[in-house]
Amino acid sequence: MSDTTQTTGAAKVENEGAFTRFLRATEIDARLLGMIAALVVIWVGFHLYGKIANGYGAFLTARNLWNLSVQTASIGVMATGMVLIIVTRHIDLSVGSILGFCAMSMAIIQVWILPEFLGLGHPLIWPIAVLCGLLIGCLIGAFHGFLVAYLGIPAFIVTLGGLLVWRGAAFLLARGETISPVDATFAKLGGGPYGSIGSLGSWIVGAIACAALVWLLFNGRTQRRRFKFPLRPMWAEMFLGGTGSAIILGTVLLVNSYPWPIGIVRQYVAANNLQTPAEEIFKSHGFAIPVLILIAVGVAMTFLTTRTRFGRYVFAIGGNPEAAELAGINTRWVTVKIFAIMGTLAGLSAVISSARLNSATNNLGTLDELYVIAAAVIGGTSFAGGIGTIYGAILGALVMQSLQTGMVLIGFDAAIQQMVVGSVLVVAVWIDTIYRRRAK
Amino acid sequence: MSKDNKVTPLVEIKDLSIAFGGIKAVDHASVDLYPGEVVAILGHNGAGKSTLIKILSGAYKRDSGTILVDGKEADINNPRDAKKYGIETIYQTLAVADNVDAAANLFLGREVLTNWGTLDDVAMEAQARKVMGRLNPNFQRFKEPVSKLSGGQRQSVAIARAILFNARILIMDEPTAALGPQETEQVGQLIHRLKEDGIGIFLISHDIHDVFDLADRVAVMKNGQMVGYARTKDVTKDEVLGMIILGKCPPAATPGPGASTDF
Numbered sequence A: 001m002s003d004t005t006q007t008t009g010a011a012k013v014e015n016e017g018a019f020t021r022f023l024r025a026t027e028i029d030a031r032l033l034g035m036i037a038a039l040v041v042i043w044v045g046f047h048l049y050g051k052i053a054n055g056y057g058a059f060l061t062a063r064n065l066w067n068l069s070v071q072t073a074s075i076g077v078m079a080t081g082m083v084l085i086i087v088t089r090h091i092d093l094s095v096g097s098i099l100g101f102c103a104m105s106m107a108i109i110q111v112w113i114l115p116e117f118l119g120l121g122h123p124l125i126w127p128i129a130v131l132c133g134l135l136i137g138c139l140i141g142a143f144h145g146f147l148v149a150y151l152g153i154p155a156f157i158v159t160l161g162g163l164l165v166w167r168g169a170a171f172l173l174a175r176g177e178t179i180s181p182v183d184a185t186f187a188k189l190g191g192g193p194y195g196s197i198g199s200l201g202s203w204i205v206g207a208i209a210c211a212a213l214v215w216l217l218f219n220g221r222t223q224r225r226r227f228k229f230p231l232r233p234m235w236a237e238m239f240l241g242g243t244g245s246a247i248i249l250g251t252v253l254l255v256n257s258y259p260w261p262i263g264i265v266r267q268y269v270a271a272n273n274l275q276t277p278a279e280e281i282f283k284s285h286g287f288a289i290p291v292l293i294l295i296a297v298g299v300a301m302t303f304l305t306t307r308t309r310f311g312r313y314v315f316a317i318g319g320n321p322e323a324a325e326l327a328g329i330n331t332r333w334v335t336v337k338i339f340a341i342m343g344t345l346a347g348l349s350a351v352i353s354s355a356r357l358n359s360a361t362n363n364l365g366t367l368d369e370l371y372v373i374a375a376a377v378i379g380g381t382s383f384a385g386g387i388g389t390i391y392g393a394i395l396g397a398l399v400m401q402s403l404q405t406g407m408v409l410i411g412f413d414a415a416i417q418q419m420v421v422g423s424v425l426v427v428a429v430w431i432d433t434i435y436r437r438r439a440k
Numbered sequence B: 001m002s003k004d005n006k007v008t009p010l011v012e013i014k015d016l017s018i019a020f021g022g023i024k025a026v027d028h029a030s031v032d033l034y035p036g037e038v039v040a041i042l043g044h045n046g047a048g049k050s051t052l053i054k055i056l057s058g059a060y061k062r063d064s065g066t067i068l069v070d071g072k073e074a075d076i077n078n079p080r081d082a083k084k085y086g087i088e089t090i091y092q093t094l095a096v097a098d099n100v101d102a103a104a105n106l107f108l109g110r111e112v113l114t115n116w117g118t119l120d121d122v123a124m125e126a127q128a129r130k131v132m133g134r135l136n137p138n139f140q141r142f143k144e145p146v147s148k149l150s151g152g153q154r155q156s157v158a159i160a161r162a163i164l165f166n167a168r169i170l171i172m173d174e175p176t177a178a179l180g181p182q183e184t185e186q187v188g189q190l191i192h193r194l195k196e197d198g199i200g201i202f203l204i205s206h207d208i209h210d211v212f213d214l215a216d217r218v219a220v221m222k223n224g225q226m227v228g229y230a231r232t233k234d235v236t237k238d239e240v241l242g243m244i245i246l247g248k249c250p251p252a253a254t255p256g257p258g259a260s261t262d263f
């Protein structure tokens, strides 16, 4: 370990506290830490409140946390796209309505149209419906992007209009009816006992995640050495790898400890002609499919933002739009692509939400834009442009959804929930402003 | 006004005009540039120098006039078009992307990609070090956002960016304004080297000594119009100052439409 001589400079600065030194060595930024602290406060707070007020703490249970993970998926998927939007100094207020419109279109396609031609329950129904949903979202987003980039209408106005237009269009599609149930395979994309990958699958996912983490740390170290960049001390690498793996494996244990409900197990026993009584069978949920979708989107979007030309352009435009244009970047076209990605992700969230509800209702996705924007901002995306991370936005989505879930658990009514979400959004931006000013 | 009629000029700007609202920022200006030549564009603050070259670099769209590159009419409507003609520009405002690092800035818009289509940071970093090494050997902060750099360092990044891609026509709008004496000297040497490679350079500068050291010809602007053109060999610094301040053309210069006739 001769290379630890070139550490991040913990030794250079004297008189700093052990904690600061720890942060410096592990390069965990204060913001990430703040988010984790907020999560802990929210989780423990709601749990204790439930315990004291209702005599039962419902928050820190496998059941609730598993449900929380599923509910985070829809907001989290869209939040990754909102990062690109806000990084380039735009805003998208229409994501909730795009979600509603896509969900309604997919429901009509798989319930009213496709069974006519393919027959009910045909295996091609769900992929066709999903593809149509993503495509519709993509086209709507691209259209918004076109209005913003080529006609020069501010994104705030375009998407504020979109918020009304697409909600209204969703209503017109089915004249306000709720369409239900959706295709059986499609419904699995929303989670539930059948929409989860079970115990073994979850362990495999966990193992892959741990391996990926170690590889990332190792690869990062190699790259830094190559660029003659200061290396983290070995203990910090170990700490990151160890803590990361512990969190991953702990999550696997958690999702595996949430059993199928007894009714579903009875169905399962009957369907497979098992001899064991249902009461004696412990079937784990494991990771829900929407959570895996969120992870996949997170990985793909992180790759897109950090490893591709497009991602670099997004951040360059966000930092200095004029310079980006002068450098020869086709900033308008990039803007169209950003909005198209946002629309596609709203389509994907529409898949998750409507599959979870097993129906498409006219108000699906209402107010989602606020959760999504708040998630991105809490996750460190700056309205000043040019700054933001995908993992931050996903964590931000988890924070927002934890708040929401907690309020439902302790029985706040919708009016108060709205007030809290609205306030959190404003406070989050305020904290961000202070944080940025201090960072300068 | 050309120095040799047999060679086609690299660039020929003819009768270019642009107005912002009521202000005629550039008013029927013409100028040309030959391979291996440095033409200095001079003039008071607000004379229209930056605006003129911004039209050439595609940042502004002209109201009227033509631009010929290699004797053929060039269709320049945005910075990408200009780059296709081999026109690279160092802007007075240092158009750098503040929140990406120096290496990323040098390659912005023309990133090196791996076989997988991802960014090849290793290759870009190596090449960036090479180019910056020639320009500003003290520069080491390749991986930090450009916003954290000093004004001169940012300027070095902007210059390196322009020469990285084998430009044929280089536009430098006050390239040394923020540079220290050593770095200014480096840029001077760089200009000589680029000249020898046959690159044509438009240089905008307020430093008359620099201009006489580096430029073959001067073109002087006043209130958006061309006062006149002269070879640096044929005129004195005072005569050029007279062109800039009074718009008065000495006998050795070729007068343009903006030349004062009151004398």
Ligand SMILES: Nc1ncnc2c1ncn2[C@@H]1O[C@H](COP(=O)(O)OP(=O)(O)OP(=O)(O)O)[C@@H](O)[C@H]1O
Residues within 6 Å of the ligand: B020, B023, B024, B025, B043, B044, B045, B046, B047, B048, B049, B050, B051, B052, B092
């Ligand atoms: N984008 C713009 N919008 C409106 N007016 C402009 C714009 N750019 C330049 N002008 C005007 O055009 C005129 C010429 O400006 P320009 O920047 O070309 O001057 P310059 O010769 O480069 O001056 P300096 O030596 O100060 O850099 C000025 O009167 C300026 O106010």
Ligand SMILES: [Mg+2]
Residues within 6 Å of the ligand: B049, B050, B051, B092, B173
């Ligand atoms: Mg200027």
